[in-house]
Amino acid sequence: MNFDYSDKTKELITRLDTFMQEHIYPVEQAYIEKIHSNSQQENTRWRTPEMMENLKQKARDAGLWNLFLPHEYLPHGAGLTNLEYAPLCELMGRVMWSAEVFNCSAPDTGNMEVLAKYGSEAHKKQWLEPLLRGEIRSAFAMTEPAVASSDATNIETSITKDGDHYVINGRKWYTSGAMNESCKIMVVMGKNDPTAARHQQQSQILVPMNTPGVSVVRAMAAMGHYDEPVGHAEVLFDNVKVPAANLLVGEGEGFAIAQGRLGPGRIHHCMRLIGCAQRALDLACKRVESRIAFGQPLSKQQSIRERIAQMHCDIEQARLLTLKAADSMDRYGNKVSRDIIAAIKIVAPKMACNVIDQAIQMHGAGGTSQDFILAATYAYARTIRLADGPDEVHMMQLGRNLIKDFNSCQE
Template structure:
């Protein structure tokens, strides 16, 4: 692969960096203060709509959608999108400004690839326009959801409707007041072969029987105003037409959705880690301990050097994965996608932890972004599949390859 970004990518990246400097960083504290002052923690501050319009005007909108969905977005490859996603990752909430935030990106790809024309008109178009938000309901509290075949939520046909019963949690996006639609994973036929039992279905948030039980904290953070909800489904009835593709296709849809989603998380985490490194360098140059700047301390220099090396390694691996996905497809690239999902979150945890250490008490406080980004990085070691599952599958694949 060519390690130089194309001229078009570089141009977009410079435009995005300029937008971040002009609109995102100056409003970072303003946005957080608006959330603090709001009587409703799940209502997105009005500032977001102003920034979204500015991003649209700048042509920085729906950058995540690949060439096959070009009528809906920028038509970028994964390799072209990677540095842009990294740049957005430097501020946790900024992806929404460009309509490139999870879980909406994954849900939009699912609707674009698997949705009917009715689904696209009713749900995809408002999502592409940034008018609504969405949620993805997969993980359950009662079973080990790292094995998606364990999922117990039932989706049973009753005439021209499906009836849904079950309990989900860490349903990302479901707390937000503007969340209108969920993609729900459940079992339509427990007697079918193991990977044909599951289906995915569209459930509007206002459907009778849907109860948002509580927001779930992640490492002490509520992730306002998006949130991760515990959701109860009690005899929830939706039309048969809300089922995506057909019965038994849920696992295949999930695998198609999670490939791009995993690499997007890795890209954002590299942005988080890069910003943490820059903050650590600034802190080391500014602070004096034992009569000399921290930057003169050998242990600090070694930490900074190691942080840089770890970020560069993860970035190159992620770019290689993006390139392979573009050239050969997600299925062929599954091993390297697993590798970056193992490497990038652990790298980000380690780099941000070192940045916190260099900042001292301030690194753990609300005065820097470090504690929030650490919580995000640590959570992603579980989201979209825990480290152990990816290592188990990657190790299995590598050994099987040796057997031919």
């Protein structure tokens, strides 16, 4: 593997970093304060601040738009490989909300990839094109409160054929993106045939947010954070009726679609978490040099130096594994790369949790406050240990695959 970024990637890193320095970091706190202000009023709580639209236009003008889309989706995106996108996604991860500026935020990225790969021409025109232009947002409804959703085959939401329509009944929660005012469409995973083979029982279907029978029950907090203005919703589907044409691919294809969607989504989270952790380390280095305790800067304490060194080592290890996974996906595809994708999904969130926790400790009480981004980034990192499959599932599957592969080689 070549550890040097290509000239194309280096040029994009420079452009993106310059954009962050000029347009994102200077308004970071103002944006957070605006969100907080909006959250005090129910009618504005889930409304994206106007300044986001101004930043998005600047990103479009700068040619920093839809950077996540690979070559097959040109001319809509930058045509980057996973390896080329990795350092850019990491840069965006340094500011929690900045990915939306470049139309590279979850769950929209995964939903756009699903629509581009599995959607009909009608789906693409109605939903994908507005998403690509950043005019609307979307949600992904998979997790359910009544079952262990770490096993996706447990999902109970029903998708029943009724003539030229499907009727959907069930309850979802942590439906990412569904609280936002701009969210217009959900990708919903449910069960259409409980008698089919275990991984052919599920389907995915498009459900507009304004469909009769769709009720947003409440916003769900993650580690005390409601993630305004995007949010995570508990959603009730009560005899929700949509055209049969809204089904993606066909009945029984839901699990396969989910696996195709989650590969890139998982590694994108890991890329962003590298950025979160690196920002935490940078803030810690600044903090320990400026705070005086017991007559000298914290940076003079041996224990602080050791922790800073370990944080750096942990980030570098996770960064290298992320890049190796991205390179493998580019070369061999997501299916062949499943083990290394699982490995980085295990490693990166744990690493980010540990690094950010150390940075919080070095900031003292301030590290837990709204004056720094650390508490919010810790909540994000801890949540990702569950999102897109909990640690235990990835470890179970990775261990199973490694044992199987080793023993098959001995035969």
